[in-house]
Amino acid sequence: MYPVFPLAHGWRSPSSAPWSSARKSLKILGEQRVVDVTNDLRTARARKTRGEIERLRRATSLVENGLHSFIANARVGMTEIDIAALISGRIVAGGGVPRFVSVTSGSRSALADAYPSGRSVAAGELIRIDAGCTFDGYWSDLGPPSSSESRTLGRARYIWPS
Template sequence: MNQDRLARVQARMAEVGVDAVALTSPVKVDYLTGFAEGTYERFLSLTVFREGTPVLVCPALTENQARRHGIEDIHPWRDGENPYALLHGLLAKRSALRVAVDDEYWAKHLLALQHECPGCHFSLASDVVDYVMRAKAPDELAKLRAAGKIVDDAFAELLTVIRAGQTELEVQATLQGMVAARGGKPTFCQVAAGPAGAEPHHQNDDRPLTKGDVVVIDFGCEVEGYQADITRTIGVQEVSDRAREVYDVVYRAHMAGRNAIRAGVTGGHVDHATRQVIEDAGFGKFFNHRTGHGIGRRVHEAPEIGPGSGDVLMPGDCFSVEPGIYLPLELGVRIENIVSATTEGHECLNAEPSPILITIS
């Protein structure tokens, strides 16, 4: 059990008025205990109370693994038994009526738990555990930097070998091999060429890169449980003046967003800075997503860097800055770096993007 993280979660519980936090996400259970196990069809929940030792309700199948990770108060259940009644008894023993659950709680488990606990008030734990996970400790920042360097170096190598005629899937395989060769665990990789670049969630296919294409490459990796996420946009051979114009606008929006970052401002403030550049250039309706998202143990976590976000940035917050412009059936451009907020501004955890559209042969 990580006692420092536990103490911070319990302090936050007191601040927001929660008696218990019930966690089923393997990422969050691991964050507190080092035991990377979560719920699935069989119910598992780590429950933290404002004081004292957390309790783990888990299938008997995983009891031994949990004990090896130093979890002391374990309540295993066997198939045919009612784990929700078991957790209800533990909540009642601590007089815990205000129960926060993580966002990943399966509906079937939460509904069953609510049935067993009619006197409890349930809420989301995002204002507790997610909040505590935001400010990264020095060792966490080191892992994020290491992951960022791997994707930076892999992309730099990719530029030496990527050519017209290669397919999106071939580029994906090459890039993920470069990530793995550097010790990173490949996670996701999107290669969206030509008109597909206007689809932020494009699925790679066997379309070859073609002269004039603008190609959006969004990929990541994992290092010791921490994530990297980067997006670069390149051109294939000769590209249009319009493509270069769009790239210039996105680059300026990216830098405007970063220049707006410092601890104490809101995520909405940063989003406004990027969005204003794109709107002023006449492309506002083609920027159809938030500026960024938090990152750490998961690719997407708090804080929210989007329109109207009231999340106040704190030192150690790590998040993406990734404005984009997507012209349907024509092209897309996105530039993404990961940053960490500081009292004076931010630390960039990736290499700087090119201020002009790079082209390949």
């Protein structure tokens, strides 16, 4: 049996693989015996079973529920940490594991993937939220909103009138 290494992430050849075990195997066996299975793995991972799709949907719905909880409970003076805790609490209550809950506001809203701070949100300020979780090993990450989600988000902007 040949050692098999995925060569994704810009690796140009098996010899450029960063793993020390890959380099050791290449030294012992030679490049002729190492098989690049990057495309095979990518193809296999692109297909999902019904159970996998359900777990992905569940993970996504947990984050959406957290965002809806924030919209329903938002108040001027909440801190970024309060908001992150509200979203995370909803995710955990639904059986998920929060993996990233980035909340920034005001002058900090330009920061991507920043940890929430103790900064209080003032009326009229922009709040930026990026959140994701895992459910039964499957990750959520939300993309651009649908038209119905856009309507919900449009209502959210009026929580903190300027």
